[in-house]
Amino acid sequence: MNDLSWIPALTKLLGKATVSVAEDARREHGGDAWFAHAMPDAVVTPRTVSAVQKLMRFCHARRIPVTPRGAGRGYVGGCVPVAGGVSLSLKKLNRIRAINAADSVATVEPGVITSDLQSAVKKLGLFYPPDPASARESSIGGNLATNAGGPRCLKYGVTRNYALGLDIVLVDGRLVHCGGRAHKNKLGFNLADLFIGSEGMLGVIVGATLRLIPLPPARAVLVANFARAPQAAAAVNAIIRAGFLPAALEVADQFTLAAARAHRPGAPAGDALLLVEIDGQKKSVAGETRALEKILRDCRALTVSKALTDAAAEQLWNIRRDFSHALKATGLAKLNEDIVVPRGKLVDLFNFAEKLQKKFTVNVACFGHAGDGNIHVNLMVPPADARAANSRRALNALFKQILAWRGSITGEHGIGLAKKPWWPLATDRDLRALHQTVKRALDPRGILNPGKFLG
Ligand SMILES: Cc1cc2nc3c(=O)[nH]c(=O)nc-3n(C[C@H](O)[C@H](O)[C@H](O)COP(=O)(O)OP(=O)(O)OC[C@H]3O[C@@H](n4cnc5c(N)ncnc54)[C@H](O)[C@@H]3O)c2cc1C
Structure with missing residues (x-):
């Protein structure tokens, strides 16, 4: 039984509207989009940065665990408060403070939902490219803490590439500003980068200044069907070798497409799909569309269709963004991996996934960001088998390869709890020791998001 004697003092410090010990609130803050669940002792939902500072000072002094939480849509159990203590929800720090078109920056609080920022800047002819498929559900703070990617990373890079400055509340409550609002900055170490992708284990992101770019005036999406997924993967390499850098190159296999059709009318036909998005000036998009269609047909695409307006393109992306939900709707448990291979190994990966399926008699659904070699290889198993030895063996075989x-x-997605067992396999001793050195320097009492891959 946890010692909860600190809760009245915390409630007095921050107020009843900010601190909740209600069972439903604690349950709601116990999980994310993965399987793990653990109840916090209290849920704290501050509306100001100074309340976050007070909370951290309080918890640091008493060694109370604090697990930051954005929108709780992570895929690795990163915000699951396995050590109890406080679930620090940033969802009410959710204001877009300013969008400055002249400087091409936006300053935001961490709880802003990613697609809300994208829509707000789009109205001003600006573009915030990072686009995790969860953009309508996940928060900017969560995207920063996981360094989220998404389909458009191929051309535009990941969340890290758009963070000019971060406001961080350190474990003892101090507020530091890393970076700034200038588009270039070489003042000291790039400490903002240390917090990006740190999965809530080094500090709490309470504000961000983000880089914006001009919104491309035109876009088009080509959708090609292939007989088998390895052929779609081969077309990815052919497109890039031919000198094209599309905004997105997304692949989906047979299992994924069948699930998408069952879930949502209008999902594409076929057994293997490659979705190619190009954007830029109107004339260049038209020219590239023609050239890419020819490459796809040369790569033995069975059909190629095109979406040439923003609305038609968005309709296709809505289906693509729904792939995860469609797979979940099959009723099977989705062991969602987000492995990356060097792009030259993409065809080998799809062939390997087919072998994995046969060897372990599990369904494997592959889709994702093929242009980056970043594929969601999902093991689809009956819910009772999610933690079974066969599933673990199949994951071992996948990760080793x-x-x-x-x-x-x-x-x-990050490591969180889901990939924690494979952290030692994927890293060497010196790299793990370096991580521990950084962790100890910033969180000597080990209270920030404990129980994850650094213990
Ligand atoms: C349908 C679906 C599709 C997805 N598609 C993609 C995709 O294409 N690309 C991709 O990268 N991910 C994807 N994800 C995974 C997920 O959405 C991302 O990891 C996202 O960045 C999580 O944001 P969140 O606000 O939900 O964070 P949470 O799940 O709340 O937290 C994630 C981690 O960040 C930490 N954290 C959160 N906020 C803060 C903060 N303010 N300060 C410090 N630490 C913090 C938490 O402690 C935790 O470790 C998808 C998820 C779903 C459900």
Whole structure:
């Protein structure tokens, strides 16, 4: 039984509207989009940065665990408060403070939902490219803390590439500003980068200044069907070798497409799909569309269709963004991996996934950001088998092969709890020790998001 004697003092400090110990609130803050669940002792939902500072000072002095939480849509159990203590929800720090078109920056609080920022800047002819498929559900703070990727990373890069400055509340309550609002900045170490992707284990992101770019005036999406997924993967390499850098190159396999059709009318036909998005000036988009269609047909696409308006393109992306939900709607448990291979190994990866399926008699659904070599290889198993030995063995085989190809076991979701067992396999001793050194320097009492891959 946890010692909860600190809760009245915390409630007195921050107020009843900010601190909740209600069972439903604690339950709601116990999980994310993965399987793990653990109840916090209290949920704290501050509306100001100074309340976050007070909370951290309080918890640091008493060694109470604090697990930051954005929108709770992570895929690795990162915001699951396994050590109890406080779930620090940033959802009410959710204001877009300013969008400055002249400077091409936006300053935001961490709880802003990603697609809300994208829509707000779009109205001003500006573009915030990071686009995790969860953009309508996840928060900017969560995107920063996981360094989220998404389909458009191929051309535009990941969340890290758009963070000019971060406001961080350190574990003892001090507020530091890393970076700034200038588009270039070489003042000291790039400490903002240390917090990006740190999964809530080094500090609390309470504000961000983000880089914006001009909104491309035109876009088009080509959708090509292939007989098998490895052929779609081969077309990815052909497109890039031909000198094109599309905004997105997304692949989906047979299982994923069948689930998408069952879930939502209008999902594409076929057994293997490649979705190619190009954007830019109107004339260049038209020219590239023609050239890419020819490449796709040369790569033995069975059909190629085109969406040439913003609305038609968005309709296709809505279906693509729904792939995860469609797979979940099958009723099977989705062991969602987000491995990355060097792009030259993409065809090998799809062939390997087919073998994995046969060897372990599990369904494998692959889709994702093929242009980056970042594929969601989902093991689809009956819910009772989610933690069974066979599933674990299949994941082991997958990760070992990925590491043998010098890929990574996670390209965007992070480690959290889901990948924790494979952290030692994917890293060497010196790298793990360096992580511990950084963690100890910033969180000597080990209260920030404990129980994850640094213990
Ligand atoms: C349907 C679906 C599709 C997805 N598609 C993608 C995709 O294409 N690309 C991709 O990268 N991810 C994707 N994800 C995973 C997920 O959405 C991202 O990891 C996202 O960045 C999580 O944001 P969140 O606000 O939900 O964070 P949470 O789940 O609340 O937290 C994630 C981690 O960040 C930490 N954290 C959150 N906020 C802060 C803060 N302010 N300060 C410090 N630490 C903080 C938490 O402690 C935790 O470790 C998808 C998820 C779903 C459900």
